[in-house]
Amino acid sequence: xxxxxxxxxxxxxxxxxxxxxxxxxxxxxxxxxxxxxxxxxxxxxxxxxxxxxxxxxxxxxxxxxxxxxxxxxxxxxxxxxxxxxxxxxxxxxxxxxxxxxxxxxxxxxxxxxxx
Amino acid sequence: xxxxxxxxxxxxxxxxxxxxxxxxxxxxxxxxxxxxxxxxxxxxxxxxxxxxxxxxxxxxxxxxxxxxxxxxxxxxxxxxxxxxxxxxxxxxxxxxxxxxxxxxxxxxxxxxx
Numbered sequence: 001x002x003x004x005x006x007x008x009x010x011x012x013x014x015x016x017x018x019x020x021x022x023x024x025x026x027x028x029x030x031x032x033x034x035x036x037x038x039x040x041x042x043x044x045x046x047x048x049x050x051x052x053x054x055x056x057x058x059x060x061x062x063x064x065x066x067x068x069x070x071x072x073x074x075x076x077x078x079x080x081x082x083x084x085x086x087x088x089x090x091x092x093x094x095x096x097x098x099x100x101x102x103x104x105x106x107x108x109x110x111x112x113x114x115x
Numbered sequence: 116x117x118x119x120x121x122x123x124x125x126x127x128x129x130x131x132x133x134x135x136x137x138x139x140x141x142x143x144x145x146x147x148x149x150x151x152x153x154x155x156x157x158x159x160x161x162x163x164x165x166x167x168x169x170x171x172x173x174x175x176x177x178x179x180x181x182x183x184x185x186x187x188x189x190x191x192x193x194x195x196x197x198x199x200x201x202x203x204x205x206x207x208x209x210x211x212x213x214x215x216x217x218x219x220x221x222x223x224x225x226x227x228x
Contacts, residue, residue: 009155032215034215034216034217036217036219041221041222042221042222043119043205043207043219043220043222044158044205044207044217044219045219046217046218090157090158092217094215102148102163102173103215103217105157105158106157107157108157108158
């Protein structure tokens, strides 16, 4: 069965520091990969997605993610974190070949940003 | 701007009440989903629908039902609300032709007392 693991429940970084949020997936087919962000009390917003092609994907708000098939990973990065990036981040995986099977979401990583 | 609209941001209901959570999307998406979100448990899929009048059980359908009479509207029904259904409920939609990118509503925080 497909699964997504976000090993870090909570991460705290200083404003201006770099950020990497980890995501590992288990999926038998060719994966679609997503990162979503959720601000407090809000729904989820799509940050970026990977379908095929270049394994380094650029998203909104200055985020990027790199797909590494050999490591089954899709880690999210940002070179310099802003206080407004404090939120919860969710990684998700789906399959090109699985029809309408819903995405599988990780449990999320909460990001705190300190001055 | 494309939107998924959930009818209520906050809702307080009594145990045993029948509760309707409404979700409307304006993107002509085929697929719609209901999740609940609880601290430490992430998003758990309750039900989803690929087409009008179609529904599929997700991971935690017990205690819930859904209705999709029109393409743009997907309703979640709590037949007899219980305190363990206190949660944040998120609706999402997607187009089959858009590689499964989901658009989420802002959520309904339901408290059952």
